[in-house]
Amino acid sequence: MKAAIFDPANQEKDGDRSVLEVHDINVRDPRPTEVLVRTTTSGVCHSDLHFVDGKWAAAFGGLPAVLGHEAAGVVESVGDDVTYVQPGDNVIMSFRPFCGECYWCLRGEPNLCPDPAGAQLAMDRLNWDGRPVVQMASVGSFGEYMLTSQSGVLKIPEDIPPAEAALVGCGVMTGVGAALYTAKVPGGSVVAVIGCGGVGLNVIQGCRIAGASRIIAVDILPNKLEYAEQFGATDVINASEVDAVEAVQELTSGMGVEIAFEAIGNVHAARQAWDMVRAGGTACIVGMMPLGSEVSLPGPEFLQEKKAIGCMYGSTRFREHMPKLLDLYRQGKLDLTGLVSKRFALGEINEAFRAMQAGEVARGVLDISQP
Template sequence: MVVRAAVLPAVGSPLEIAEIELPEPGPGQVRVRLAAAGVCHSDLSLSNGTMRVPVPAVLGHEGSGTVVSVGEGVEAYAPGDAVVLNWAPACGSCHACGLGEVWLCANALNGAGAVYARRSDGSDLYPGLNVAAFAEETVVAEKCLLPAPEGVPLDEAALLGCAVLTGYGAVHNSARVRPGESVAVFGVGGVGLAALQSARVAEASTIVAVDVSPEKEDLARAAGATEFVVASETTAKDIRALTGRQGVDVAVECVGRAVTIRTAWESTRRGGRTTVVGIGGKDQQVSFNALEIFHWGRTLSGCVYGDSDPARDLPRIAAHLREGALDLGVLVTERIGLDGIPAAFDNMIAGKGGRALVVF
């Protein structure tokens, strides 16, 4: 079948909206008609070469939709089932999986290197981050799917596949925010908005949102921020002023820039915890001296996919959604078509808006 998709022809090249040829699902595969796909900063990182991807590729990894057909041996899903795409399925057999750290699975992205479709000229196409969600339909391995939670609009459920699992996991799994603790979230994009809501769910006391754009204050407060700080050279000092000159207990960095990581660390109290979610380039070098590491006793840790196990965490998130504690609609600042993805990339670069949602 021929479907429309946003194709990355080469790293650093503009996306092309084109028709591609999808095969019928083979053994263990499922064909999905997309309802929606979120435009994530990781897609931008893949397109500009910060993260590697075989090309030409169809990007998009945060999606939801309906099963159209299944291949031989597929038992968990049937045509008509509502699903969320799982771009990082754990293999269950590598060292990380053996430790229960499925978010670090060594084989999670193996599928991204396999040809999954053809361009109109017959050339190969690869699925960016396994699932190729920037298309009307996709074909994925059965393990790249999760059942869509009941009671959640299918288009908004796309956000569960990355932004919400990452933001929620950063707060609850990585930083392990406790009731009454103070939290600062750096970067009010899709993941940052999910982290702000998750800090509220964790019953944090003071929740500080930090962003370069003052226009994001209302968006941040709607997501749960009690305070808003416009990023500047005095950000760490400003945050300490809001917390009795101590600093916050936890900082969640969702930007991936050296200066932001350093500022987030400086914004925490003595003994505080900083979780780095943002994906930065190799040129982003962060420096610390040995004395300050000893004196402040702070913790700085990386966070992959929110340290999430989707099978474990998605039902927990769904329960919060049904209770009204989480609101996916707050994350979405624009609904677009496939041809709106390049402009959504530009908005991310400019620091504008929250999550752009491609609705099919």
């Protein structure tokens, strides 16, 4: 199959970005509980960029990898023990396959499953001339086929278009889930969202769906703040022109917000989220911080009962929550189509990364095969 290979040790760079190359590689046949999925569409997410720009590249131990973790496809073949799907089924990929038996799965937190079977960072599914290729997050959607555990897919109806379905696989589930299931935004809340990329826009629309009364969006690019208003922001702050924390204090009569979301993966923005929160409030850190980074918080402010909480995949139980998001989409309450701002072919992946890094798109998607 054709796949865009990320191989930082052997690739030329464009600024800080590795230039991915499309090669023919091999994917093995499904084992008894695995499914092989033909990729129709893959989103290009900032978490992919964190590898391409080197912030997480060390996680793959120097091996080449197929990135991409936000995808939809059609089941091509299944292992002998697979009961959940059959060939021809449309699916959304989950980047957190679950085991169904561990402490976290039994607590109803499959997004935190440590995956003892090792499916989330599979090293034995793909190879390139005999050399192992890492499959990112058990998805690896920058290629024509994805091999995963049957617990790594959600079967969906055929009426959901592939690009819209793909985005639910990461950015939408993470962002809307951060609002609905991680921070559990109460109706009427006053919130702020730092970072209006693919995840941040979905935090914004998750807060809108939850009934927040004020949604203050913060970014440094005017076009992203326009997107933010389109997805439900009531106020916008351009942090390249003003101090974002001071601006939030001004907009809230000096109180700060009840919940602030960090949706970039930047330690400075995480601290800003904390500083925007009023006593008793919550800073919800959604972005993927660089490996080795640390966030520092002012100790005395814990006496104000301020809380900092992390977020993995919007606290989703994806087999329960993704179908609910698709219903909200059908009802016109969740905007998926508006997120798809540009389409690329697999061979244009470097251009897709450039457009994302430049903040030109809400979400760029790769059309990899026909449904």
